[in-house]
Amino acid sequence: MNYLTKIFIGACVVCTMILGITFLAAKRQRQQRSQPILYQDNINQLKELCRTKYQQSLRYLAYANFARRDSAHLAAELFNAMSHADAIHHANCRHAIEALGGKYTQPLTTPTQFSHTTTHLKNALHSKITTHCNQMPLYIEQALSDNNRYIARMLTWCDASDVKQILLLNTLLNDSTTPHHHTFKVCPTCGDITWESIATRHCPKCMTDSAQFFVIKLSKE
Ligand SMILES: [Zn+2]
Numbered sequence: 001m002n003y004l005t006k007i008f009i010g011a012c013v014v015c016t017m018i019l020g021i022t023f024l025a026a027k028r029q030r031q032q033r034s035q036p037i038l039y040q041d042n043i044n045q046l047k048e049l050c051r052t053k054y055q056q057s058l059r060y061l062a063y064a065n066f067a068r069r070d071s072a073h074l075a076a077e078l079f080n081a082m083s084h085a086d087a088i089h090h091a092n093c094r095h096a097i098e099a100l101g102g103k104y105t106q107p108l109t110t111p112t113q114f115s116h117t118t119t120h121l122k123n124a125l126h127s128k129i130t131t132h133c134n135q136m137p138l139y140i141e142q143a144l145s146d147n148n149r150y151i152a153r154m155l156t157w158c159d160a161s162d163v164k165q166i167l168l169l170n171t172l173l174n175d176s177t178t179p180h181h182h183t184f185k186v187c188p189t190c191g192d193i194t195w196e197s198i199a200t201r202h203c204p205k206c207m208t209d210s211a212q213f214f215v216i217k218l219s220k221e
Pocket of ligand 1: 188191205
């Protein structure tokens with residue numbers, strides 16, 4: 001075999017490889033384009049919830065700082081716990097969106113308007129009830145009808161935490177005998193808020209060891 005023949009055969013092999021790679025890449029691209037994104041309804045709903053949770057988390061942190069300056073220590077601790085819980089829900093929703101093949105971008109935020117702490121408690125209560133009644137039943141139902149139990153479970157954790165937050169906000173607004181101090185704990189996995197001095201060793205929602213819970217303590221000014 002002479003030198004020119006070797007070059008010719010080598011060139012043929014290289015060309016065949018390039019054609020093969022190009023063909024496979026084009027085929028994969030065509031498959032991706034023609035394949036509909038599964039769970040598109042879930043992804044859109046999760047994006048909406050994710051934005052809500054992000055805004056709530058920031059707002060409650062601002063409310064907590066305001067309540068502390070207002071010497072409303074229990075409200076400050078509750079807002080702090082709620083901010084932690086909603087940040088966990090936001091992270092869970094974001095992770096779920098990406099796991100389903102969607103993309104999420106952080107929403108723009110507007111500055112928090114400050115009022116009296118009681119007004120903040122009422123605003124937070126209204127916001128939580130709206131999410132619990134208008135968004136969550138629809139979203140959980142959609143996930144269950146899609147047989148997507150991963151999303152349904154994550155949303156149920158989120159809703160269960162919101163229900164506890166509604167009860168706590170109601171207690172602060174309506175019960176004048178509320179003790180002046182609570183230590184709130186937040187589960188880092190599902191965002192469950194607990195305040196009992198005697199509690200189960202593991203989170204009753206997601207089984208996370210209670211040793212990993214965030215303990216909400218206000219820093220002294
Ligand atoms: Zn948990």
